[in-house]
Amino acid sequence: MCGMPQQPPVRSTSTRPSRPDASMSLLTNVMDHSLDDGYAEAAARKKADGTGALPKTLRAKLGLAAGLVLAALVVTVGAAQARIAAPVVAKEREELIDRIDRETSAADKLEDSIDKLRDDVSARQREALKKHGGEQGELVGILAGAVEVHGPGVKLVVNDAKEAEQGGDGDARETSGFSDTGRVRDRDMQRVVNGLWESGAEAISINGQRLTALSAIRAAGDAILVDNKPLVPPYTVLAVGDGERLRTEFQNSGDGQYLDALRKNFHIRTGISVEDDVRLPAAPSVIVRTAQPSTEKGTS
CATH class of the missing domain: 1.20.5 (Single alpha-helices involved in coiled-coils or other helix-helix interfaces)
Incomplete structure (x- = not known):
């Protein structure tokens, strides 16, 4: 039987309806x-x-x-x-x-x-x-x-070592547990004065400061005080006495040898000379507060 030629089945596809502004995609992208x-x-x-x-x-x-x-x-x-x-x-x-x-x-x-x-x-x-x-x-x-007194005697000058003047440390020496550094100390001047007294000096002054039985030589830092008045180096010691004999006995004494050792070992500068006439001023004041003259007469 003659039939009609078969047609391939047609599948229906659902398609999204196109947008009315599909042709204006650039503007649409900008707007969206x-x-x-x-x-x-x-x-x-x-x-x-x-x-x-x-x-x-x-x-x-x-x-x-x-x-x-x-x-x-x-x-x-x-x-x-x-x-x-x-x-x-x-x-x-x-x-x-x-x-x-x-x-x-x-x-x-x-x-x-x-x-x-x-x-x-x-x-x-x-x-x-x-x-x-x-x-x-x-x-x-x-x-x-x-x-005030005057007469023959000696002039003794004691000065610090040059290293001490220039601010250097100098050579150290140990005495009584502490060090010294090329400077003249109060104990050095004490020995000088005591040595002169023992050698026969009758009157002594240091840098114009007259010494008495009540005088004290002390230290305040690096300064030397005589009766609480500061002295500066060089220290000039004037002593009235028999000049030649005074110089010889002092140099031969233990204190004179001590001073010479300071000169040799620690460069302390010293010099002693015999003078025909030295003048010593009077002490500023001699005040005795306790001692009194005795009025009792001894019995024979």
Whole structure:
């Protein structure tokens, strides 16, 4: 039987209806995806890559500029405060200088007054010696250091080592558990004076300071004090006595040999010479507070 030719079955496909604006795809994309989304995507990508911030060089320049501005501000504020405080500081400085000048002037007046009182006391002592001591009064005054004396004797100069003058350490010597460094010490001058007394000196002075039975040679730091008055090197010792005999006996004594050892080993500079006439001033004052003359007569 003749049939009609078979047609392949036709499958129905469901197709999405096309958009009316399909032909305007570019405009549609622009409308559907605004520029804000693009900017947001670019910012997110830069942030993920670590490039979203300012360049490092730019950040460094901005930081430096900010630091300079801050430093300039601090300097400006400090300068302003200094200008404000300057008059006050200057006024306080002037007041302090004026006070120092006043106190110095007052101290000088007191020192002058002390010197005058000492001279007056010494004069009264000499008068008392002459009045009550008779012929022995002058001798007592000489031995006590209350009157000026002169006569033949020796001149002994003792000075620090040159290294000590130049600020060097010098050669150290150990004495009584502590070191010395090329400088003349109070104990050195004590031995010099004691050696001269033992060698026959009748009167002694150091740098114009008359020594008495009450005199003390001490130290205050590096300074040597005689009766609490500071002396500076070189130390010139004048001694009244038989010049040749005094020099020989002192040099041969233990104290003279001690001084010579200081010269040889530690470069202390010394020199002794015989003098035809040396003059020693009177002591500033000789005050005896306890001792009194005895009025009792011995029995035979």
